[in-house]
Amino acid sequence: MHVRMLCLGRHWNGKSYTYESTRTDFDGLPVPALPDNLRALASECASAAGMTLAADLCILNHYDAGGRMGLHQDKDESEKSIAAGLPVVSVSIGDTARFLFGGLRRRDPVMALTLDSGDAFVFGGPARLRFHGVSRTVPETAPRELGLSGRFNLTLRQYDV
Numbered sequence: 001m002h003v004r005m006l007c008l009g010r011h012w013n014g015k016s017y018t019y020e021s022t023r024t025d026f027d028g029l030p031v032p033a034l035p036d037n038l039r040a041l042a043s044e045c046a047s048a049a050g051m052t053l054a055a056d057l058c059i060l061n062h063y064d065a066g067g068r069m070g071l072h073q074d075k076d077e078s079e080k081s082i083a084a085g086l087p088v089v090s091v092s093i094g095d096t097a098r099f100l101f102g103g104l105r106r107r108d109p110v111m112a113l114t115l116d117s118g119d120a121f122v123f124g125g126p127a128r129l130r131f132h133g134v135s136r137t138v139p140e141t142a143p144r145e146l147g148l149s150g151r152f153n154l155t156l157r158q159y160d161v
Contacts, residue, residue, distance in 0.1 A: 055157060
């Protein structure tokens, strides 16, 4: 993983591979709340894909020109959330990314998709545990009016049912 991360609602502790309410692996402070407008955005994106989501956490990743994230599954929410197939909502802002979307096993074939600024990608139900990642970003492809470089990705989820 070659990104910078900010968590809202719940903190992802990369040392213990758990979500927590306090950033115990960083500064010991409480996790900032997930703003209502991001909850609404997640709900609208999920609804457009025919799913429901009451997001309570967001991982905001920043990818610079060399940013990438290897194939992984998002499987650390509660057992009930995973079993219910609650979707993951991913929103891209800034530079274009080459997004990889595979199967339920790491060695399954992988599709490469282009995600541009403003794109939302939703996967849930039977696809909830599919492997996915970002192999690269395309520098200087962010809309000029944003005045930023790199890619921001908001990944919104519901920890518990």
